[in-house]
Amino acid sequence: MAEAHPTHLLTARDAGMVACTDCTRVWPLETERCPRCGAKLVSRDGHSLSRVWAWWVVGLICYIPANLYPMLNTTFMGKTSGDTIVGGAVTLAMHGAIxxxxxxxxxxVAIPMGKFVAVAYLALSVQRGWHTSKLRRTQLYEMVEFIGRWSMIDVFVVAVLSALVQLSVVVSIQPGPAALNFALSVVFTMLSARSFDSRLIWDSIERDGEEEDLT
Amino acid sequence: MTHSPTIGDDLEDLIACPTCDALYRVDAPGNGERAVCSRCHHVLIAPVEGAILRVVALALTIVILLVTALFMPFLSIEASGLHNATSIFEAGLAFSRAHMVILSLAVISLIIFIPILRALLLIYVLTPLMLRRRPWPGAHTAFRLSEHLRPWSMAEIFVLGVGVALVKITAMAHVELGMAFWLFALLVVVTVFQDGYLCRWSIWHALEESPEPGAPPSLAPAEEAPAHG
Structure with a gap:
């Protein structure tokens, strides 16, 4: 497919305009609300990084107890045992369900940890003006946004198990305190990633005054 | 395709990449083609033939599947003569037994309310466009809300969670899959198709046109844009 490849791409801000990130329409820079879709307009979200870090920190704070406390408590013949996230996975693997x-x-584990690292890297790269590939960073950001929500799966597993496995005195499963911490951690990291204004990644090009190799 | 803007372009002919702010002049691609931001590769426009009709049909399907699933048996287990069954709603409520009412509300919202709300919003926004009428009041806010809800609609993640839970218990009990389980599995497929047909730019463009009653429709905005060469 033919694609336009101008050597010097103009941004909406360069052109004295502000872009609506909700509906992609552009307006004169001083416009406050998008007349088409009603979204609030900001050329660059100056508070973006503060909000990213704030959500990031509370997300991390919730993630620690989420790993230390049991996600679910199994009562088998009157004896109760708790399973943490990693402990539960190890038990599954030992039963052959690799x-x-x-x-x-x-x-x-991998997605939440990767997400903490990725979001911190993106925020730092903008704050410190690192010269790593802008395209790669944008792709990393889109991946974080796409994959992050799938972490919620373990919360749903606990919900289904504890609703279903209630066989009076023989065996019953109750949700553990880690479930709430874990769910909060997922929500906070999703909010952290969504607070990030990805346009900031590309601004450093203009600061450098040169077009970078995009591939 | 999209091109670099030149002086004298009308604002309404311009589009800015929401990911990197690059500015382009809109030269809308045909159905099945895509306009991609040349520097950050974000897909800007991807119209699909008859998309509005398809999205409305699929949104209606989602509402019917979800509401039906609520009243159908979901899962039941049997082990050593004991039996227990759960509905989708009871699965959501499981956390409230362990004093985590907030988490129960969140889970029920993520797997039931938000998917239904999002589907209803899309039906509200797109039905007038499908019937070639003016958009209904508040359609713009409704569509914006629906797009913001997209990441929080987690029915498909719930289905995978059910799958993992089943693997965990099949060893210790006999599990019976109810109708609601299959409806939810179907829901995943429908949602994937719906998101594939939904081109944000085309819908905003169609909403903006808001034709006079009786005027020619703006069903396929791509056809009304300048021919691309």
Missing amino acids: AVALVILIAS
């Missing part, structure tokens, strides 16, 4: 153990480990 694939499912991997799904849990990826969704509940």
Whole structure:
């Protein structure tokens, strides 16, 4: 497919305009609300990074107890035992369900950890003006936004298990305190990523006054 | 395709990439084609033939599937002569037994209310466009809200969670899959198709046109834009 490849791309801000990130329409710079869709307009969200870090920190604070306390408590013949996220995955793997153990480990450990690292990296790269590939960073950001919500899977697993496994005295499953912490951590990191104004990644090009190799 | 803007372009012919702020002059792609931001590769415009009709149909399907699923048996287990069944609603409420009412509300919102709300908003926004009428009052706010709700609509993640939960218990109990389970599985497929058909720019463009009653429709905005060469 033919694509326009101008050597010097003009941004809406360069052109003295402000873009609506909700509906992609552009307006004169001083416009406060998008006349088409009603969204609030800001050329660059100056508070973006503060909000990213604020949500990031509370997300991390919730993520620690989420790993230390049990996600679910199983009562089998009157004896109760708790399973943490990692503990539950290990038990699954020992019972031979390697694939499912991997799904849990990826969704509940790898994705949240990767997300903390990725969001911190993106925010720092903008704050410190790092010269890493802008395209790669944008793709990383879009991936974080796309994948982050899938971490919620473990909360749903706990919901289904504790609703279903209620067999009077023989076996019953109750949700553990980590479930709430974990769900909050997922919500806060989603909010952290959504607070990030990805246009900031590209602004440093203009600061440098040169077009960078985009590939 | 999109091109660099030149002096004298009308504002309404311009589009800015929401991801990187690059400015383009709109030269809307045909159905099935895509306009991609040349520097950050964000998909700007991706119209699909008859998208509005398809999205409305799929949104209606989502509402019917979800509401029906609420009243159908979801899962039941049997082990050593004991039996227990749960509905989707009861699965959501599981946390409230462990003093986590807020989490119960959140789970029920994420898997039931938000998907239904989002589908209803889309029906509200797109039905007049489909019937070639003026948009209904508040359609712009409704569409903006629906787009903001998109990441919080987690029915498909719930389905995968059910799958993982089933693997965990099949070893210790016999599990029966109810109708609601299959309806939810179907819901995942419908949602994926719906999101594939939904081109944000085309809908905003169609909403903006808001034709006079009786005027020619703006069903396929792509056809009204300048021919691309």
